[in-house]
Amino acid sequence: MTNHFGGLTTRPTPGEPMSMNFSLDTTPTDWETALYVIACGCPDAAPLLFPTARLAAAWALQRNADPEHLRAVPHGCTDDLCRAYPLHPVPATDWFAATINVTNLHGAQLLEILGLGGQESPRISGTDLLGRVLVALALLPVDEGTPDLVDGNVITYGRRPGYLQMRLADLHALAQTALELGRDVVVF
Numbered sequence: 368m369t370n371h372f373g374g375l376t377t378r379p380t381p382g383e384p385m386s387m388n389f390s391l392d393t394t395p396t397d398w399e400t401a402l403y404v405i406a407c408g409c410p411d412a413a414p415l416l417f418p419t420a421r422l423a424a425a426w427a428l429q430r431n432a433d434p435e436h437l438r439a440v441p442h443g444c445t446d447d448l449c450r451a452y453p454l455h456p457v458p459a460t461d462w463f464a465a466t467i468n469v470t471n472l473h474g475a476q477l478l479e480i481l482g483l484g485g486q487e488s489p490r491i492s493g494t495d496l497l498g499r500v501l502v503a504l505a506l507l508p509v510d511e512g513t514p515d516l517v518d519g520n521v522i523t524y525g526r527r528p529g530y531l532q533m534r535l536a537d538l539h540a541l542a543q544t545a546l547e548l549g550r551d552v553v554v555f
C-alpha cells in the first residue's frame with residue numbers, strides 16, 4: 368500500500384491490516400497482574416495508577432490509616448467528603464483502553480507529523496512521544512479535514528475537521544500514561 372502524506376491515495380492490498388494501533392508496551396505479566404487504579408469518584412479527579420495490586424493496596428492501607436486531614440486524595444478531587452472515606456484499589460484490567468486505533472492512512476499521517484514516518488513499527492518512550500506531540504500541537508495548522516473518496520469498491524475515508532488535533536490530544540494522554548507507568552509506546 369502506498370500512503371502519500373497529505374494526499375488521498377491509498378489502496379489496501381489483500382491481507383494487509385487495515386488499521387494501526389498506538390499502544391502502551393505490555394509484558395506477559397501485565398495480563399495477569401493488570402493495572403490498578405484508585406479513584407474517589409469526583410468526575411474531574413485523575414485516578415491514581417499502580418502497576419500491581421500489591422502496590423495499590425499498600426498505598427491505600429497507608430492512606431486510609433492517616434488522620435483524615437492528612438489523607439491524600441486524587442488530583443482534581445473537589446469533594447471534601449472524599450477525605451472522610453477510605454479509598455480502595457480496583458483493577459483496570461483493560462490495557463487496551465489506552466490504545467488508540469486509527470486507519471492505516473491516518474496512522475501514517477500521524478507518524479509523519481510526529482517525525483516518525485517511514486519507521487516500521489516504531490517504539491518510543493513516553494517522554495519522547497510527549498515532546499513530539501507538543502511540538503505537533505503547536506505547529507500543525509488546524510486540520511480542515513478531507514472528503515471521503517470512492518474508487519470502485521475502495522472507499523478511502525477522509526478526515527473530519529479537527530481530526531488530527533483530536534488524535535494528537537489522544538496521543539498526548541497516551542504519552543502521559545506511558546510516562547507515569549514507565550512504559551514505551553508501541554505502534555503496530
Ligand SMILES: [Zn+2]
Nearest residue numbers: 407409444449
Ligand atoms: Zn473526590
